Amino acid sequence: MSVFSKDTKLITTPGYAAQKVADIQAKSSAQLTLARLLRDPASVISAIVIVLIALFAICAPLIAQWTGHGPAEQFRETGLSAAGIPVGPNGEFLLGTDQLGRDVLVRLAYGARVSLVVGVIASLIASAIGVIIGATAGFFGGWVDTLLSRIIDLVMSVPFLLVAIALVAVLGPSLGLSIVVIVFFSWAGLARVIRGQVLAIREREYIEAARSLGESRLSMMFRDVLPNLVVPIIVYTTLGIPAAVVFEATLSFLGLGIVPPTPSWGNMLADAANGSMYMVAPWMVLVPGLALLALTLAFNLLGDGLRDALDPTSSKGNKA
Amino acid sequence: MAILDVRNLVVDIPTEDGAVHAVQDVSFTVNEGEFFGIVGESGSGKSVLVQSVMGLIPQSKRTGQVLFQGEDLLTLSPEALRQKRGAKISMIFQDPLSSLHPQYTVGWQIVEQIRAHERVSKEAAKARAIELLEKVRIPDAAARFDAYPHQFSGGMRQRVMIAMSLSLNPALIIADEPTTALDSTVQAQILDLLAEMRQDFGATVLMISHDLGILSRVADRVMVMYGGRKLESGASDSVLGNPAHPYTAGLLRSSSFNRAPGTPLIPIAGRPPSLLSPPSGCVFRDRCPNAMDICSEAPPLQRYDDGTESLCWLTVPPVEPPAPELPPAEIIASSDDTIVEVEHLTLTFPQRRGDDRTVLDDISLSVRRGETLGLVGESGCGKTTLARAIAGLIPPTRGVIRFDGEDTAGLTGAEWRQMRRKVQVVFQDPFGSLNPKRRVGSIIGDPFRIHRVASGEARLARVQELMEIVGLNPEHYNRFPSQFSGGQRQRIGIARAIALNPELVILDEPVSALDVSIQAQVLNLLDELQRELGLTYLFISHDLAVVRHVCDRIAVMDGGRIIELGRAETVYGAPQQAFTKKLLSAAAPEIPRVERERQLVSASGGAL
Numbered sequence: 001m002s003v004f005s006k007d008t009k010l011i012t013t014p015g016y017a018a019q020k021v022a023d024i025q026a027k028s029s030a031q032l033t034l035a036r037l038l039r040d041p042a043s044v045i046s047a048i049v050i051v052l053i054a055l056f057a058i059c060a061p062l063i064a065q066w067t068g069h070g071p072a073e074q075f076r077e078t079g080l081s082a083a084g085i086p087v088g089p090n091g092e093f094l095l096g097t098d099q100l101g102r103d104v105l106v107r108l109a110y111g112a113r114v115s116l117v118v119g120v121i122a123s124l125i126a127s128a129i130g131v132i133i134g135a136t137a138g139f140f141g142g143w144v145d146t147l148l149s150r151i152i153d154l155v156m157s158v159p160f161l162l163v164a165i166a167l168v169a170v171l172g173p174s175l176g177l178s179i180v181v182i183v184f185f186s187w188a189g190l191a192r193v194i195r196g197q198v199l200a201i202r203e204r205e206y207i208e209a210a211r212s213l214g215e216s217r218l219s220m221m222f223r224d225v226l227p228n229l230v231v232p233i234i235v236y237t238t239l240g241i242p243a244a245v246v247f248e249a250t251l252s253f254l255g256l257g258i259v260p261p262t263p264s265w266g267n268m269l270a271d272a273a274n275g276s277m278y279m280v281a282p283w284m285v286l287v288p289g290l291a292l293l294a295l296t297l298a299f300n301l302l303g304d305g306l307r308d309a310l311d312p313t314s315s316k317g318n319k320a
Numbered sequence: 321m322a323i324l325d326v327r328n329l330v331v332d333i334p335t336e337d338g339a340v341h342a343v344q345d346v347s348f349t350v351n352e353g354e355f356f357g358i359v360g361e362s363g364s365g366k367s368v369l370v371q372s373v374m375g376l377i378p379q380s381k382r383t384g385q386v387l388f389q390g391e392d393l394l395t396l397s398p399e400a401l402r403q404k405r406g407a408k409i410s411m412i413f414q415d416p417l418s419s420l421h422p423q424y425t426v427g428w429q430i431v432e433q434i435r436a437h438e439r440v441s442k443e444a445a446k447a448r449a450i451e452l453l454e455k456v457r458i459p460d461a462a463a464r465f466d467a468y469p470h471q472f473s474g475g476m477r478q479r480v481m482i483a484m485s486l487s488l489n490p491a492l493i494i495a496d497e498p499t500t501a502l503d504s505t506v507q508a509q510i511l512d513l514l515a516e517m518r519q520d521f522g523a524t525v526l527m528i529s530h531d532l533g534i535l536s537r538v539a540d541r542v543m544v545m546y547g548g549r550k551l552e553s554g555a556s557d558s559v560l561g562n563p564a565h566p567y568t569a570g571l572l573r574s575s576s577f578n579r580a581p582g583t584p585l586i587p588i589a590g591r592p593p594s595l596l597s598p599p600s601g602c603v604f605r606d607r608c609p610n611a612m613d614i615c616s617e618a619p620p621l622q623r624y625d626d627g628t629e630s631l632c633w634l635t636v637p638p639v640e641p642p643a644p645e646l647p648p649a650e651i652i653a654s655s656d657d658t659i660v661e662v663e664h665l666t667l668t669f670p671q672r673r674g675d676d677r678t679v680l681d682d683i684s685l686s687v688r689r690g691e692t693l694g695l696v697g698e699s700g701c702g703k704t705t706l707a708r709a710i711a712g713l714i715p716p717t718r719g720v721i722r723f724d725g726e727d728t729a730g731l732t733g734a735e736w737r738q739m740r741r742k743v744q745v746v747f748q749d750p751f752g753s754l755n756p757k758r759r760v761g762s763i764i765g766d767p768f769r770i771h772r773v774a775s776g777e778a779r780l781a782r783v784q785e786l787m788e789i790v791g792l793n794p795e796h797y798n799r800f801p802s803q804f805s806g807g808q809r810q811r812i813g814i815a816r817a818i819a820l821n822p823e824l825v826i827l828d829e830p831v832s833a834l835d836v837s838i839q840a841q842v843l844n845l846l847d848e849l850q851r852e853l854g855l856t857y858l859f860i861s862h863d864l865a866v867v868r869h870v871c872d873r874i875a876v877m878d879g880g881r882i883i884e885l886g887r888a889e890t891v892y893g894a895p896q897q898a899f900t901k902k903l904l905s906a907a908a909p910e911i912p913r914v915e916r917e918r919q920l921v922s923a924s925g926g927a928l
Contacts, residue, residue, distance in 0.1 A: 206754055212713060
């Protein structure tokens with residue numbers, strides 16, 4: 001029965017609270033969160049995977065130097081067979097080559113940079129916009145809320161690919177444009193969540209307490225409302241990164257994102273699909289595909305783990 | 321004949337911070353057909369005790385024996401236990417709204433309960449359900465059979481829950497705080513109903529409550545729990561009328577219904593122990609006015625000739641500690657010095673459907689400087705709305721609110737901000753009225769920051785001074801509200817309210833969320849502050865006993881109107897209105913003292 005398991009997980013008896021007071025010097029809330037996170041194997045493995053991929057991306061120039069292969073450099077003699085078919089993983093090309101004889105390992109490393117940069121930057125900007133719009137709509141209410149909510153609805157109902165294709169057709173593909181397109185299509189979800197949360201928090205008694213003290217609305221928003229939204233913001237931003245990574249890969253796959261020869265995981269997959277290269281060189285699809293899968297899966301699992309660790313009351317009840 | 325025989329029950333619940341020793345070595349018996357009460361403050365382990373007995377806390381570790389009709393419930397399989405629940409043992413919970421499924425009709429839920437345990441036809445089950453609903457006096461039961469829970473009031477829902485718990489003729493009914501969420505008049509009806517059903521059905525009732533007044537009224541025998549242990553048990557009138565254990569005596573001294581108005585409550589100092597690492601020896605030692613050196617060793621269970629058992633070293637009746645001394649009042653209230661005048665105040669809320677709802681209906685009221693005016697009424701009578709209107713949080717629809725002779729309707733925004741310094745509010749919910757993400761120092765410092773009174777070091781110094789005044793450790797300014805107990809949080813709320821030296825403090829049910837012993841501490845603090853700082857209080861409560869204890873004058877509200885207003889003793893002693901009389905008769909009576917010498921029969925256990 002969930003009614004009880006929740007209570008038992010969190011028995012806040014005065015005595016228990018007193019115990020927490022006694023422990024206070026030892027454990028801050030960040031430390032508690034970290035401790036909970038470390039207890040969840042999925043989160044730990046995800047974090048390790050993310051750190052490894054990030055290191056891999058940062059070390060891309062070192063890998064290029066070590067192998068002696070540039071990211072866009074073509075090795076027609078050693079990297080392609082006599083028939084012009086890419087060579088598989090071997091001593092010289094650890095993960096094989098692509099259809100132009102380029103080193104897949106080096107391209108993967110440089111592609112990771114694109115994926116992470118786009119993922120993190122786009123997700124951060126989208127979160128910032130989402131928080132501002134959502135909080136404004138929720139806190140001020142009235143016509144402001146109506147207007148902003150309709151804008152959110154509008155953005156959420158615009159077909160993503162059609163607009164992306166149209167925009168790229170007019171402006172030409174680039175890294176910057178990819179980020180703009182991804183941000184434009186990802187802030188609305190968080191904005192809607194934040195608006196709902198703000199509406200709920202606005203009715204709490206401590207907001208009324210602040211009003212009774214004569215607090216101004218802006219200061220109430222920053223001191224009383226936003227700090228209580230830290231958990232959803234962190235979780236949604238973390239979960240926004242893999243979504244943005246996949247967005248970017250989709251755009252690049254369609255030739256709308258990163259312009260070749262700059263490598264990105266999306267256009268590496270596109271190369272593999274082009275002329276069914278993956279039939280003769282399966283590593284061309286497996287390597288970037290698995291990397292993409294690992295990165296998005298890791299971020300998603302870490303996001304879930306973070307949510308449980310930051311807010312153990314929300315979902316642990318059914319697990320216990 | 322014992323229907324429930326609990327022997328040496330120990331319940332540990334593993335949590336993130338280690339095992340919570342919720343119940344430690346508790347033994348008691350419930351006899352067939354009796355009304356057994358378990359009383360304790362929050363965290364005493366009383367709810368965990370019965371829930372773990374019923375197998376409702378799956379992760380708990382239990383040792384000992386729980387014999388129900390001779391069968392050990394702790395060793396039964398989950399399936400066998402499930403069959404016992406409902407059919408042999410039924411439970412009534414505190415919140416009747418969340419214990420009923422909102423998507424099914426009330427009748428369906430009773431029929432479902434019957435048919436889950438017995439093979440009967442739908443028609444027979446329905447007939448029985450209607451009969452039960454009639455038994456618990458739901459008017460027009462056949463028609464209400466098809467109603468949904470939200471169409472019932474709180475009291476009616478609790479009646480439905482009782483009907484449901486009776487549906488299978490259980491041998492034992494466990495009621496966990498069944499009336500805590502209800503208004504006092506409804507509370508009295510439900511208690512009467514429970515007692516009556518026990519007569520009619522011959523069931524045994526085990527009721528858990530934090531409220532001594534309620535239990536003294538209905539229970540045959542009571543058990544007092546504290547810190548996971550049974551401290552005292554025995555016949556209700558001798559335990560509550562002549563307590564053998566200092567804790568029970570302390571609880572009675574801090575209950576406002578049990579003390580003459582005007583005499584200060586004597587709170588139990590300190591806070592309950594942590595169940596994570598309960599102290600060795602007596603659990604109550606740190607707060608006990610009768611503590612001796614020997615109390616650091618585990619006390620024996622002493623049995624007296626009248627059946628009372630007490631887990632204590634004390635062999636003589638506990639002594640009463642001296643009452644706290646109060647300073648003389650700064651201001652004496654007089655009728656010609658009013659601080660707030662409300663004239664013909666009406667407040668209506670527009671509703672999406674239908675007519676506007678009138679919450680406050682032509683209210684006129686004046687609060688005299690230096691007095692405590694009590695505002696009593698049941699939930700929904702508009703008392704909180706009136707307070708919010710006086711605090712300027714809701715604009716009135718019609719009428720005038722004058723503060724210090726000045727009409728508040730004409731104030732500009734800046735003037736209102738100045739006015740806020742004079743009127744402060746202490747909210748009901750000590751958990752909800754403090755922002756959980758901010759440190760206590762900055763919460764208490766808010767008034768100084770908003771009104772630009774002090775900043776930096778100076779503000780911190782003022783904050784620490786305030787914390788000292790309300791009895792908090794000033795070094796704790798850096799902590800978050802979640803690190804304080806309920807009573808301490810209410811002190812934080814009070815500190816915030818008195819920061820700017822207000823003239824009027826509106827107390828919205830300031831103690832109703834707190835345990836009895838903590839209630840007394842907070843009430844005494846409020847009294848002290850009023851005398852020292854010359855404050856005027858507007859005290860809102862549904863609890864007549866508390867209001868009578870602290871207030872000079874009482875205003876009784878019903879349906880958005882003030883129906884009676886007068887001196888506390890007049891309203892209490894000679895009520896004019898029928899509603900006031902009803903409220904008074906529902907309030908807990910003083911527990912009669914039974915002065916009787918008891919003889920120690922035996923003592924077992926303990927460290928000797």
